[in-house]
Amino acid sequence: MEERSNISQKFDLTGRIAIVTGGLGMLGNQFADTLTTAGATVALVDIKQQNKSADSRKFSHQADITKFDEVKTALSQIRKDLGVPSILINSAGLDSPPDAPINVNGPFEDYTEETWDAVIDSHLKGAFLVSREFLRHFRSAGLNKGSIINISSDLGLVAPNQKIYEYRRKKGENFYKPVAYSVAKAGMIGFTKWLAGYSAPLGIRVNALAPGGVYNQQDPEFVQAYNQRTMLDRMANIDDYNGAILFLASDASEYMTGTILSVDGGSTAL
Numbered sequence: 001m002e003e004r005s006n007i008s009q010k011f012d013l014t015g016r017i018a019i020v021t022g023g024l025g026m027l028g029n030q031f032a033d034t035l036t037t038a039g040a041t042v043a044l045v046d047i048k049q050q051n052k053s054a055d056s057r058k059f060s061h062q063a064d065i066t067k068f069d070e071v072k073t074a075l076s077q078i079r080k081d082l083g084v085p086s087i088l089i090n091s092a093g094l095d096s097p098p099d100a101p102i103n104v105n106g107p108f109e110d111y112t113e114e115t116w117d118a119v120i121d122s123h124l125k126g127a128f129l130v131s132r133e134f135l136r137h138f139r140s141a142g143l144n145k146g147s148i149i150n151i152s153s154d155l156g157l158v159a160p161n162q163k164i165y166e167y168r169r170k171k172g173e174n175f176y177k178p179v180a181y182s183v184a185k186a187g188m189i190g191f192t193k194w195l196a197g198y199s200a201p202l203g204i205r206v207n208a209l210a211p212g213g214v215y216n217q218q219d220p221e222f223v224q225a226y227n228q229r230t231m232l233d234r235m236a237n238i239d240d241y242n243g244a245i246l247f248l249a250s251d252a253s254e255y256m257t258g259t260i261l262s263v264d265g266g267s268t269a270l
């Protein structure tokens with residue numbers, strides 16, 4: 001019985017302050033709710049603006065995380081308003097919507113430098129700038145226990161199966177899952193390992209979550225093709241990553257750092 005209460009205490013985030021970048025996004029918002037449910041107060045840092053939060057423990061801060069002055073201002077404000085964060089989820093970043101133009105989702109030969117820079121910066125430069133500022137505050141406040149979770153992707157581990165999009169090319173749409181997203185998500189893994197080594201003496205653990213694709217009313221032909229590349233024969237539900245997020249954020253994973261946690265229905269094991 002005592003063991004049982006000890007294990008549930010390890011998942012408790014009462015009194016902890018967290019930052020979720022991309023916190024107004026589909027998964028970022030889920031991650032934030034997971035942390036508040038476990039007792040944390042969460043600052044959502046997003047380029048989009050949210051006027052009013054429905055939750056008394058979620059606070060929105062508008063910032064473009066690729067711009068250092070905006071990151072610096074947002075983190076100073078968060079420290080002033082909420083306290084010093086000890087949890088950071090780097091979730092913000094650009095993916096290409098299926099209806100994006102050819103320079104975003106087209107053949108590699110037409111992929112533009114501008115799109116490459118925007119996608120890479122939104123994930124990698126953004127995670128670098130926010131993590132650097134997070135560490136500065138963490139150290140200056142003398143904290144000694146933190147967790148950073150970098151959101152990678154199954155596509156950071158394996159190449160996109162371009163055959164999934166064959167149905168679109170057959171319809172005349174020259175669609176390919178683009179290169180920069182894969183490179184950015186693989187970069188998040190390298191960043192995770194580097195930062196884990198650097199941050200361990202400070203008491204900050206750094207891990208990556210590598211999620212698979214979330215069902216979001218995509219084209220049924222896409223969904224059918226995607227399902228076949230998973231062992232569990234389905235895309236993820238929007239809340240399928242919440243358990244992994246709570247595990248990585250909390251003391252339940254206190255002996256874990258520098259690791260990539262795959263939650264993808266078995267797709268990268270096939």
Ligand SMILES: NC(=O)c1ccc[n+]([C@@H]2O[C@H](COP(=O)([O-])OP(=O)(O)OC[C@H]3O[C@@H](n4cnc5c(N)ncnc54)[C@H](O)[C@@H]3O)[C@@H](O)[C@H]2O)c1
Nearest residue numbers: 022024025026027028046047064065091092093153213214
């Ligand atoms: N949705 C999926 O199927 C899936 C699968 C694997 C990995 N991921 C990854 O999970 C993370 C979250 O995905 P999501 O589905 O919530 O995406 P989303 O597009 O719904 O949310 C991303 C959020 O990031 C914000 N953002 C983008 N650029 C920014 C910038 N420069 N500064 C501040 N905010 C910025 C956007 O405004 C948006 O709110 C992403 O890193 C994504 O690559 C998603």
